[in-house]
Each structure stands twice: as structure tokens, then as C-alpha cells.
Amino acid sequence: MKKILLWILVVSMIVVFSMVGYLIRYKTPAVEEAPAENPVTIKVWEQMEPAAQKVFDAVQADFEAEYPLITIKRTHYATEDLRTNYLNSAIASGGPDIVYGPSDNIGIFLTADVIQAVTGIVSDEFLAKIAANALADGEVNGKNWSIPDIHGNQIALLYNKAYVQEAPATWEELVEVATATQDVDNGLYGFMYNEKEPYWFVGFFNGYGGDVMDDENNPTLDNEAMVKALQFALDIREVDGVGVEGMDYDTTDAAFKEGNAVFILNGAWSWTSYTDAGIDLGIAPGPVLPGGNNMTFYASTKGYSVSKDVDLTDVDKVNALKLFFDFFVGTAENNAKFALANSQAPTNKAALELDEIKSNVLQQATISTIQNTVPMPIVAETRGIWDAIRPELEAVIYSGKDPAKAATAMQKRAEEAIATIRVKVPAEK
Amino acid sequence: MNTINKKNISIGKIRRKSSRSNNPNNIDRGRGFDFFSALKYQPYLYLLPAFIAIVLISFFPLGYGFWLSLTNMSLGTFKNPVFIGIQNYLQIFKDMAFLKTLWRTVIWTVLNVTFHVVIGVALAVLLNRKLPGKAIFRIFLIIPWAMPQYIAALTWRGMFNINFGAISILLDKTGIGRELFFAGIINQYPIPWLTDPAWLFKGAIITNIWLGFPFMMMIVLGGLQSIPNSYYEAANLDGATGWQKFKNITVPMLKPILAPAIVLGVVWTFNMLNVILILAGSVGGGYGNEASQILVTEVYRQGFNFYRYGYASAYSVLVFLILLAFLISFMRFIRGTESVQ
Numbered sequence: 220m221k222k223i224l225l226w227i228l229v230v231s232m233i234v235v236f237s238m239v240g241y242l243i244r245y246k247t248p249a250v251e252e253a254p255a256e257n258p259v260t261i262k263v264w265e266q267m268e269p270a271a272q273k274v275f276d277a278v279q280a281d282f283e284a285e286y287p288l289i290t291i292k293r294t295h296y297a298t299e300d301l302r303t304n305y306l307n308s309a310i311a312s313g314g315p316d317i318v319y320g321p322s323d324n325i326g327i328f329l330t331a332d333v334i335q336a337v338t339g340i341v342s343d344e345f346l347a348k349i350a351a352n353a354l355a356d357g358e359v360n361g362k363n364w365s366i367p368d369i370h371g372n373q374i375a376l377l378y379n380k381a382y383v384q385e386a387p388a389t390w391e392e393l394v395e396v397a398t399a400t401q402d403v404d405n406g407l408y409g410f411m412y413n414e415k416e417p418y419w420f421v422g423f424f425n426g427y428g429g430d431v432m433d434d435e436n437n438p439t440l441d442n443e444a445m446v447k448a449l450q451f452a453l454d455i456r457e458v459d460g461v462g463v464e465g466m467d468y469d470t471t472d473a474a475f476k477e478g479n480a481v482f483i484l485n486g487a488w489s490w491t492s493y494t495d496a497g498i499d500l501g502i503a504p505g506p507v508l509p510g511g512n513n514m515t516f517y518a519s520t521k522g523y524s525v526s527k528d529v530d531l532t533d534v535d536k537v538n539a540l541k542l543f544f545d546f547f548v549g550t551a552e553n554n555a556k557f558a559l560a561n562s563q564a565p566t567n568k569a570a571l572e573l574d575e576i577k578s579n580v581l582q583q584a585t586i587s588t589i590q591n592t593v594p595m596p597i598v599a600e601t602r603g604i605w606d607a608i609r610p611e612l613e614a615v616i617y618s619g620k621d622p623a624k625a626a627t628a629m630q631k632r633a634e635e636a637i638a639t640i641r642v643k644v645p646a647e648k
Numbered sequence: 649m650n651t652i653n654k655k656n657i658s659i660g661k662i663r664r665k666s667s668r669s670n671n672p673n674n675i676d677r678g679r680g681f682d683f684f685s686a687l688k689y690q691p692y693l694y695l696l697p698a699f700i701a702i703v704l705i706s707f708f709p710l711g712y713g714f715w716l717s718l719t720n721m722s723l724g725t726f727k728n729p730v731f732i733g734i735q736n737y738l739q740i741f742k743d744m745a746f747l748k749t750l751w752r753t754v755i756w757t758v759l760n761v762t763f764h765v766v767i768g769v770a771l772a773v774l775l776n777r778k779l780p781g782k783a784i785f786r787i788f789l790i791i792p793w794a795m796p797q798y799i800a801a802l803t804w805r806g807m808f809n810i811n812f813g814a815i816s817i818l819l820d821k822t823g824i825g826r827e828l829f830f831a832g833i834i835n836q837y838p839i840p841w842l843t844d845p846a847w848l849f850k851g852a853i854i855t856n857i858w859l860g861f862p863f864m865m866m867i868v869l870g871g872l873q874s875i876p877n878s879y880y881e882a883a884n885l886d887g888a889t890g891w892q893k894f895k896n897i898t899v900p901m902l903k904p905i906l907a908p909a910i911v912l913g914v915v916w917t918f919n920m921l922n923v924i925l926i927l928a929g930s931v932g933g934g935y936g937n938e939a940s941q942i943l944v945t946e947v948y949r950q951g952f953n954f955y956r957y958g959y960a961s962a963y964s965v966l967v968f969l970i971l972l973a974f975l976i977s978f979m980r981f982i983r984g985t986e987s988v989q
Contacts, residue, residue, distance in 0.1 A: 299952065306726065309727070310726075310727075331723050333726070333727075465810035465813075467929060468929075470812055606953060618844065639959070640722070
């Protein structure tokens with residue numbers, strides 16, 4: 220009898236709290252109206268590097284000194300936490316006015332309907348201050364969903380000038396130099412990169428003329444470009460004799476920092492750490508692939524998006540946001556500070572012309588290598604693409620799977636994954 | 649005792665009667681504040697804060713998760729999910745990958761918990777004896793438990809690297825790897841711990857065994873120290889062997905301590921997310937081959953890679969029900985063996 224009562228209690232509690240959850244879920248959030256002429260608080264949730272956070276605090280102090288009625292509340296999150304917490308806040312309320320992060324968040328937030336177009340807040344004159352290629356990264360369906368403040372994140376060919384003075388233009392040249400220089404028995408490797416990570420691999424795929432999705436965001440992975448790219452990835456170790464099995468981000472990074480790698484492929488976020496480690500760093504675009512074009516990696520931006528919960532009829536809030544964007548991104552000097560802290564290119568056109576940017580070797584390397592990139596897709600379906608590429612790429616380079624079969628399997632996986640991302644099981648009736 | 653109780657009861661009755669009779673008008677009789685009746689509810693008042701906390705921390709998330717599992721909540725329906733009944737569950741059962749992953753999860757859990765218990769008991773028995781430097785051994789053996797899981801898993805990942813990892817180098821320098829390969833015990837050499845899904849799974853099991861045995865060891869050690877020495881002395885007088893003493897004294901006496909520890913071990917291992925994700929290098933986005941994944945990593949993938957909250961919740965509910973079923977069966981089994989004894 221006790222057991223029955225216990226079960227009844229458990230089941231009834233689950234039912235009751237499910238109903239409570241339902242009621243809470245469907246409660247219409249109350250719209251708070253900020254009285255005019257009152258102080259305004261801008262809540263910012265960001266995913267910034269530690270150096271950029273310090274810059275933010277300094278710029279914030281200047282901003283609040285200039286606009287004493289506006290207060291900024293900054294909260295830091297790690298990349299995945301920012302996405303999850305921001306999505307959760309859209310249901311539970313209490314989220315920020317502005318969310319700052321990489322542009323691939325935009326697709327997710329847009330699909331979840333938790334951000335609004337920035338074109339409803341900032342003027343065309345303001346947007347004209349931003350570099351067109353950076354602005355385009357946050358554009359979906361003809362609207363801008365982000366105000367980018369840094370541009371880059373691209374992978375490039377890095378070389379240690381202690382071994383090589385000039386970057387090779389082609390893969391064949393790289394292999395020649397790498398094999399001549401490497402001394403594997405003594406722990407010096409000619410070439411290393413994060414071989415199982417799709418973000419690196421797509422540089423080969425793009426270089427062979429591939430594009431992961433079509434205009435309708437459907438996967439386009441089962442094609443000649445993919446087969447060639449997979450074959451190239453397999454041949455790096457097997458045929459060309461450079462690289463080493465098991466090389467990943469950590470081993471590549473550590474080997475280069477310790478002067479144990481001649482060439483590596485790594486992203487702009489890492490470059491400062493190599494110069495700090497005392498490496499005489501050379502940076503160049505990815506070399507020309509055998510029978511293809513240059514390795515063409517993705518570039519992306521980081522920027523500020525505006526929460527859907529920001530009420531555009533709240534004049535004080537909207538004005539405060541305009542001032543915020545103008546101060547943080549629209550002011551060339553401030554934008555340059557963020558760019559330098561992140562070792563990535565500024566997005567403000569005037570900032571690109573500042574002396575501190577022009578005289579900075581890493582900044583110039585970033586700006587020049589961006590020319591050899593393509594924008595990273597930011598739609599939510601991209602997650603399905605990454606999810607599909609990795610296991611098949613691993614199967615080819617580690618288990619010798621036929622590249623053509625892997626490309627077909629990759630396409631199937633991507634279609635299934637994207638179908639799950641788009642799922643709206645019979646939602647609208 | 650009886651007399652006192654009766655006396656107390658009768659005093660109570662007298663007091664109640666007198667309190668009523670002192671009321672000249674008998675107004676509000678039965679409706680006013682009755683202190684003695686209120687006392688009856690006092691225990692519930694004491695329990696209320698804990699009850700509210702349990703409701704908020706346990707029951708509400710459980711109920712909300714169950715509700716989500718009956719909706720189509722995903723990225724596309726994030727703000728307006730619709731009730732779809734048990735469709736998510738049907739979809740999971742239709743997917744053959746679920747059964748494979750479930751089977752892999754069972755293997756993962758059984759192997760891990762078995763080794764945790766066997767190694768934990770063996771080490772605890774050793775540490776319970778007179779040993780020189782016992783305290784130092786105990787500290788060293790607790791280290792895996794004291795180390796943050798994330799750090800430990802990252803360290804193991806480094807050690808498993810096929811070229812630069814300590815384990816690979818050790819197997820190579822000692823020649824053990826080659827011997828194992830030529831003896832047919834391993835099918836690949838050098839062992840691709842991190843790049844082959846099957847080996848990745850084996851590597852994850854080794855890592856998790858290393859992480860988990862100290863907990864069992866400490867629990868068992870505590871249990872061993874509570875067994876009265878007189879039992880063993882009596883067994884010695886009867887001429888019992890070491891194995892007989894272990895089987896007939898140690899194991900039965902440890903059972904009340906081991907049972908909840910095993911239950912905890914099973915629940916923790918079944919839901920162990922970190923080790924596999926970190927070893928596969930999947931933290932923060934990318935996702936490895938399915939052949940090395942368990943149910944809870946699939947929940948993570950569906951929930952945080954694809955944002956299929958409804959579907960991931962259905963997975964979570966199934967994990968909960970599987971564990972609940974195990975828990976009930978296991979406790980019944982333990983009670984059964986206790987009643988036989």
C-alpha cells in the first residue's frame with residue numbers, strides 16, 4: 220500500500236509540475252516601460268577573450284563618464300554557455316539587451332527568433348562606417364543582425380622563420396621544403412595541423428571549388444571537390460610524407476611554440492601566442508592545392524546583436540543603444556583597441572587607416588590573409604554540416620575509407636542532421 | 649511506562665476539558681485557535697523548507713523535462729513549441745542507433761562499475777592490513793578522485809596520443825605493444841587510441857576506471873574498519889581460510905555499504921559525459937564517431953549541437969526510467985539476498 224501511495228505521489232507531482240512548467244512556459248512576459256528621462260541600463264552578455272574584456276572595461280568607463288545617465292552591465296560567458304544561457308533567457312526572461320559573440324551564433328539566434336535586425340536601431344550612416352565584407356558576415360535575408368567589431372578568425376599558413384625565410388606558394392613547394400627540413404627522429408616536424416577538425420578541412424574543400432551549402436542552405440558535400448579534398452587530406456601523411464598521425468590542435472600548437480614544427484595551419488586567434496613564445500613568425504595565405512586553387516579558409520566576425528526583447532518604442536533605451544554602438548564600434552580609436560586586443564582586424568573603415576593598425580605586423584597579416592578567405596556560413600544548418608564532416612573525415616584519414624564513399628555518407632549525414640535542426644514536427648496546424 | 653503515558657493522556661484530557669469549561673460563554677468552541685491541535689502539524693512545518701527545496705530542485709526540473717519531452721521544442725519552434733504526445737519517444741525507438749547506443753552504454757556501465765568495485769575492494773582490503781607507509785599509499789590512491797575530472801580526462805587524452813602520448817611511448821619502449829600485437833591480443837599497433845572509435849571507447853573506459861576506483865576504495869575501507877575483529881578471531885579459531893573469511897565475513901558485512909555505493913556508481917557512470925567528450929575532442933562543438941558514444945552524449949548532441957530540446961528531453965526521460973528500473977531491481981535483489989541470509 221505504501222508503495223502504491225508513493226508511486227501515486229511521484230506521478231502526481233510529475234503531472235502537477237509539468238502543468239506548472241507549461242503555465243510558466245506560456246506566460247506572456249510583462250513589458251516594462253522605461254520612463255523617459257530616466258537613467259538607462261544596457262545589459263551586455265559577451266564572449267570575449269580576457270584581453271578584450273579589459274579593453275571593454277576601459278572603454279565602458281569612458282562611455283559612462285561621457286553619458287552619466289547610461290550604465291552598462293557586462294556579463295561574461297564561455298562560447299557554448301553564452302548560446303545556451305541566452306536562449307534560456309529568452310524563455311525565462313532576464314536576458315541582456317545586447318549579446319556579443321561570433322557570427323555563427325546569429326543563425327541559431329535568428330532561427331530561435333531571439334534577436335532583431337540592427338537596421339531597426341542604427342542608421343545607414345552608422346553602417347556605412349563599417350567595412351562591407353565584415354558587415355556582410357552578419358547579413359541574412361537582406362538584413363543585418365549584428366554590428367561586427369572585429370573581423371578575422373581565419374586560418375593561415377604559419378611558418379617558423381628560423382627554418383624557412385619565405386612562404387611557399389604551392390603545396391608541392393611546401394612539401395619539398397618541409398621534407399627537406401624535418402627531422403622526425405629528433406622531434407622536428409615539417410608540417411602539422413588539426414587534421415580531424417572540419418574548420419581546417421573546409422579550407423581544402425573550398426580550395427577545390429566546393430561550397431558546403433547551396434543558396435537554400437541544403438548540404439552540397441557529395442561532389443568532386445569533396446572527394447579531392449578528402450584525398451588530399453589522406454595524402455598529406457600517406458603520400459606526401461609530412462605531418463604525423465594523431466596531430467591535433469594541442470600537439471600542433473605545442474610543437475610550433477617549442478620550435479618543433481616548420482609549417483602549421485592555425486587561426487588568427489593563436490598568432491600572438493607564438494610571437495609571445497619567441498617564435499620568429501611568418502604568416503601567409505594557404506598554398507595552392509595540387510590541381511586546385513589556394514586553400515581557402517573561412518573568415519568570420521564577432522559582433523553585437525540586439526535582443527528581440529528590446530522594445531523599439533522605448534526611446535531612451537534605443538538612444539542609449541545607438542550611443543553605445545557609436546562609441547564602441549563607430550569610434551575608430553575604440554574599435555582599434557578591440558582589434559589589437561583580439562589580434563584581429565578592426566571593422567571600422569577609419570580604424571583600418573590608423574597608425575597603430577597600419578604599423579602592427581600581425582594586424583597587417585590579418586588584413587591581408589582575410590583577402591584570401593570566404594565568409595563562414597552563419598545559418599543554423601552549419602551545425603549539421605560540421606557534425607556530418609567530422610566522422611567521415613576521420614574515417615578517411617584514420618581508417619582508409621574510400622573518399623568517394625565518405626563524401627556520399629557525409630552528404631547523407633548532413634541531410635539527416637539538417638532535417639533535425641529544421642524539425643518542426645507537426646507544429647503549425 | 650504505561651502508567652505514565654496513561655497519566656499524561658488523562659492530564660491532557662483534563663486540561664482540554666478545563667480550558668473549555670473556563671470559557672464562560674463557550675463562544676468559538678471548535679473554531680478558535682487550538683494550540684494542542686496546531687502542535688499536531690508542527691512536524692510538517694519543520695519539514696516544509698526542505699520539502700520546498702526538494703520540489704524546486706528536483707521535482708520541478710523533472711516535471712518540466714517530462715513536459716518538454718512531449719513537445720516539438722527545437723530551434724525552429726523555440727518560442728512556440730507544440731504538444732506532440734509521445735512522438736519523440738516513437739522516433740527514438742524507431743531509430744536503430746538508439747538500441748546500439750543503449751547496448752554500448754550498458755557495456756560501458758557494467759565494465760566500469762565492475763572494475764571500480766573489484767579494484768576498490770582489493771585495494772581497501774590491502775590498505776586495511778598492517779602496511780608500512782599505509783597513509784602515503786592511501787593519499788596516492790585518492791589522487792584520481794581528488795583531481796578535477798576535466799583535467800584528468802585532458803591529461804589522459806594527451807597520454808593516449810598515438811605518437812606523443814606517454815602510454816604509446818611506454819608500450820613502444822618496453823616492447824609490450826609489439827608483443828601484444830604479435831600475440832594477437834590487439835589488432836592494431838601502434839594503438840590508435842584517439843582516432844579509432846573502438847579504441848577511443850576502450851581508452852575512455854580505462855580513464856573512467858582510473859577516475860572511479862578511489863571512491864569505491866574509500867567507501868569499502870570505511871566499511872572494513874567497522875567490521876569487529878572478533879568475527880575474524882572466531883573464524884581463525886574455526887580454522888577458516890583467508891578466502892572463507894573474505895567470502896563469509898567480509899563480503900556480507902560490506903553489503904549494506906557496497907549496495908548504495910554501487911547504485912551511485914551505476915548512476916554516475918551511466919551519466920558520465922565528460923570523459924568521452926573530452927577524449928573525443930568534442931567539447932565545444934565537433935562531434936566524434938557514433939561508435940564511441942553513449943546515451944548521455946547523444947542527449948548532449950541532440951540538445952546542444954542540434955538544439956532539439958524536446959527530442960533530447962525524451963532521451964533524458966528514457967535514461968531516467970532505465971536508471972529507475974535498475975535501481976528498483978537492484979534494491980529488490982539486495983533485499984532478497986538479505987532475507988535469505
